[in-house]
Amino acid sequence: MGRLIAILGAGKMGEALLSGVLRAGRRPSELMVTTRREERGVLLRERYGVEVVTNAEAAKTADTLILSVKPQDMDALLGEIRPHVPPGRLVISMAAGITTSFIEQRLPEGVPVVRVMSNTPVLVDQAMSVVSAGSHAGEEHLKLAEELLSPVGKVLRIPESLQDAATALSGSGPAYFYFLVEAMVDAGILLGMPRAAALEMVIQSAVGAAIMLRDSGEHPVLLREAVTSPGGTTIAAIRELERHGVRAAVLEAIEAARDRGRELAEG
Numbered sequence: 177m178g179r180l181i182a183i184l185g186a187g188k189m190g191e192a193l194l195s196g197v198l199r200a201g202r203r204p205s206e207l208m209v210t211t212r213r214e215e216r217g218v219l220l221r222e223r224y225g226v227e228v229v230t231n232a233e234a235a236k237t238a239d240t241l242i243l244s245v246k247p248q249d250m251d252a253l254l255g256e257i258r259p260h261v262p263p264g265r266l267v268i269s270m271a272a273g274i275t276t277s278f279i280e281q282r283l284p285e286g287v288p289v290v291r292v293m294s295n296t297p298v299l300v301d302q303a304m305s306v307v308s309a310g311s312h313a314g315e316e317h318l319k320l321a322e323e324l325l326s327p328v329g330k331v332l333r334i335p336e337s338l339q340d341a342a343t344a345l346s347g348s349g350p351a352y353f354y355f356l357v358e359a360m361v362d363a364g365i366l367l368g369m370p371r372a373a374a375l376e377m378v379i380q381s382a383v384g385a386a387i388m389l390r391d392s393g394e395h396p397v398l399l400r401e402a403v404t405s406p407g408g409t410t411i412a413a414i415r416e417l418e419r420h421g422v423r424a425a426v427l428e429a430i431e432a433a434r435d436r437g438r439e440l441a442e443g
């Protein structure tokens with residue numbers, strides 16, 4: 177039997193990680209979840225065969241506690257589990273903005289905490305996860321977090337000072353791509369394309385571009401230049417994107433996401 181893992185607050189991200197960990201070969205008996213709503217617990221038990229327990233029971237029994245509630249709910253959850261967390265538990269937080277020191281201050285002295293920022297492509301084993309150690313977490317704890325996360329995507333270690341930036345870049349990143357896809361499909365509609373056809377064209381272009389980015393080893397500038405023929409169609413579009421300040425908008429948008437992350441720990 178491996179380490180017992182509990183996912184506390186199994187919502188969208190918690191369920192995505194649960195399903196990934198099961199796909200990676202862990203048995204349902206090695207996992208437990210907690211939920212706020214009873215129906216949600218019933219659904220997760222039926223769907224994955226995992227045990228549904230209270231936060232206190234999870235804190236008492238599991239070796240690794242994965243906190244996946246919203247940042248705004250973290251203070252209350254930590255207050256609930258504090259009396260039940262014995263020494264030796266590993267606490268992994270998935271929450272945006274919440275620092276390891278925020279968690280350490282609300283748990284018994286010495287509990288190792290690892291902060292993680294992942295993203296929704298966990299669901300298809302293509303997550304980007306970044307991990308940072310709190311002040312009581314060492315190599316063994318980072319390794320345990322990496323073992324959990326590497327079957328569902330890529331994992332990078334980063335200093336905690338860059339966690340809010342990573343949240344803005346890769347945590348929220350999928351949303352920006354979906355937003356662009358939506359806008360491109362609208363453009364197809366504007367040009368008289370049937371919606372289903374526009375969606376198919378845009379999705380396949382996105383997938384093709386993503387795989388080339390990942391697998392060719394080429395810099396994105398070179399890949400974009402290869403599409404941009406002199407006097408051609410692409411440069412006409414790029415001129416408009418530049419005229420509307422899309423690059424500056426992206427810089428400011430991601431900076432705003434980073435700043436919002438910093439605010440979240442303040443409640």
Ligand SMILES: NC(=O)C1=CN([C@@H]2O[C@H](COP(=O)(O)OP(=O)(O)OC[C@H]3O[C@@H](n4cnc5c(N)ncnc54)[C@H](O)[C@@H]3O)[C@@H](O)[C@H]2O)C=CC1
Nearest residue numbers: 185187188189211212244245246247249270271272294295
């Ligand atoms: N959705 C996303 O793309 C990403 C989210 N995150 C982070 O993951 C965390 C969870 O986000 P989502 O899964 O999107 O939110 P969610 O709202 O789907 O899931 C949170 C769950 O926690 C439950 N909950 C709240 N308080 C509880 C308590 N005391 N005990 C038991 N359950 C409790 C809620 O009922 C809810 O089901 C957040 O901290 C967020 O910052 C991180 C990366 C990406």
Ligand SMILES: O=C(O)[C@@H]1CCC=N1
Nearest residue numbers: 272343344347348349
């Ligand atoms: O929007 C949010 O707050 C969460 C964190 C990263 C992605 N979604």
